[in-house]
Amino acid sequence: MQALVTGASGFIGGFLVQHLLDQGMDVKCLMRKTSTRSHLPVNRIRICEGSLQDRESLQAAVKGIDIVFHLAGATKALSREDFFRINAGGTENLLEACRQANSRISRFVLVSSLAAAGPSPGPEGIDETVAPHPVSHYGRSKLEAERIATRYGREMPVTIVRPPVVYGPRDRDVYQYFKQVSWGVALQLGRAERYFSIIHVHDLIEGIFRAGTEAVAAGRTYFLTNARPESWQGLGKMIAHAVGKEPVPIILPEVSATVVAIFSEALARITRKPPLLGFDKIREMREKYWVCKGERAQKELGFVPKIPIDEGLEQTARWYRDNGWL
Secondary structure, three states: OEEEEEOOOOHHHHHHHHHHHHOOOEEEEEEOOOOOOOOOOOOOOEEEEOOOOOHHHHHHHHOOOOEEEEOOOOOOOOOHHHHHHHHHHHHHHHHHHHHHHOOOOOEEEEEOOHHHHOOOOOOOOEOOOOOOOOOOHHHHHHHHHHHHHHHHOOOOOEEEEEOOEEEOOOOOOOHHHHHHHHOOEEEEEOOOOOEEOEEEHHHHHHHHHHHHHOHHHOOOEEEOOOOOOEEHHHHHHHHHHHHOOOOEEEEEOHHHHHHHHHHHHHHHHHHOOOOOOOHHHHHHHOOOEEOEOOHHHHHHHOOOOOOOHHHHHHHHHHHHHHOOOO
16 A cells, blocks of 8 residues: 655654554655654655645655655744635645656545634533534644545545644653743633644544545545643643643733744744744634534544643653653
């Protein structure tokens, strides 16, 4: 079985490549020349240099491929147009290459995001039947990518997966919270508690693999998540235990996020680099509930996450310490 992975140099993509190899698949990775290979077994994979905007490289990448796992995209960008060009336009370019150059595709797996579906009205969460209502440019661009993939699903089997917050070794997003807690502080935006779904990267990879190989998954969309949502306060306490600290809780007024976004956006315009905390991210952070349900994946794919969050956080903290990140 020949698999193509885009976004292999990323946090999730690197673990997916290793999992596919462990399952006996031949793996090809579409990568830019400048993308890091540091976490990839380069002697066991084929690398096709190119990008989602280079249609000639996409034609070469998809030849002979049975399953496509599409993870590449932008989580930060300078503008709405950049989000849509990369996340939606890049997905369309890859699907069109599959349509033109490869008639043997048995599955195209689009790794989207909970951001495409939007926040939930309460802690009970949303399922895949709820109409999407993204609140950010990022979320809207991922939803457009889903719509494009669904259209191509008339010609090839397409499956969409929507992860929530993902953590684990090598992650750099939840890692920022690990750093804060290890410094002895636990920052919280506003006094209202916020809740979210979360999953360990190793569990997520198993779900993505099943989405690409189970026949029932063709034409379906799945949330891949732990059953129980977490709060940032609760996550902070578990991280504190994992790193052996007792941080001081600090409440940041919500207006402070706006101030940070103003400076971040101004700096981005000067440096031409996407802001770390711009207005797009603030729009997501202000929502109280980012909770989804995983019952469909459990029922149809037999997917049940195996790693308890407290154990996963301890494992992740050990990796950060062993690799000099903490």
